[in-house]
Amino acid sequence: MSKPVKAVGLLSGGLDSTIAAAMLMRQGIEIQGLTFYTGFCVVEHNRRSKTRKRKKPVRNEALQAGAKLDLPVEMIDISGPDYLKVLTDPKYGYGKTVNPCIDCRIFMFRRARQYMDEIGAQFMFTGEVLGQRPMSQRRQPMNVIDRDAELDGLLLRPLSAKRLPPTVAEEKGWVDREQLGDIQGRSRQKQMEMAEEYGIEDYPSPAGGCCYLTDANFGRRILDFFEYEGKENLTMDDVMLLKIGRHFRVKPDVKVVMGREEGENKFLERYAPGRWRLETKDVTGPTTLVEGHPTDDDLRQIAGMTVRYAGSKADPDTPVACRYEETERILEPAPVEESVVEEWRI
């Protein structure tokens, strides 16, 4: 008996990639799932930092899809300086916010191709649908992505295959093109019907917006960082902080990050070393981190802001503990007008 053809599937665990995998499994293809950790996934971040009660546990959908379909999933960490260059210097620019979707795809597909070669798979596939997303899933950008990622026709998009030129997997007869999809556009109706046909239940609601880089608030914060701190200085620690809490630019060299709830406060504590950390004494309030070089007056104003966001439990003159590494002092907060706070807000 000949060995089954093996393919690497980029698996987010969303409906489209799960169906794409199921389609190929039905054709007898052996699948190795692959998912990337970029540090920009909204769901992943919420899993880490939020304590608000949820109706359902927040899951890693790629792992869940692998478990449901009984296929192995490899997780590869691509967060780091090389991936950050995609964000700071994208060859193909940004979408509506600071989303370098085309460059990001090229980066991921190159890495997937490398992984495919490492494990001896014959081709790779995604759950992409032609015309579903405005930046990276149109015909022309898809061609650019395939070319720049040097895929050599080895990427199959099973859901839209009949609307795209045949790939190596179809030409070599590894998969039957006739059994592949001809889906185009943003409607998910066809995919939902297919999910029923394949017995795929309990899939995450199709949403998009799962990447911080497409989020307008995050985009503002990134651009603020580029302007005041220089995009060449961006690190993954900065990215982690940009995703969380309230942000205020007090002065060009002083920025404040403030937790909005217990989970965020705990998350911020991990980033306190090397930064000023302010917290209200005796009453519950936000954890406030200060980056840069604040003066004593700055710190007293930031203490005032910390008290303001502590809510009704704190009086305006509630003392604030201000720590830097091993030193601690207690500050009397300076009053801060709402209009000033709004002016500082990023």
Place this chain on the structure above:
Amino acid sequence: MIQAARTLDTYGLLCPVPIMKTASAIREIAVGEVLEVLADDPQILEDMPAWCASNGHALLDTIEDGEEYKLFVKKVK
């Protein structure tokens, strides 16, 4: 008592990092041996069973001690 061939300490790390480290560590033990994973991110209680199910390994036991967790993963293949 489960005898582990190796212990992986992921204290302070947040998922999916402990899962990625588990995947690396399991490659370094023999089939039939057990990896003990120490963690303090509760998310691992969701992710480890799914990772084991998808990758064909056996999650033998999970011990919760306050906010700390010990998970025993047997390498099956």
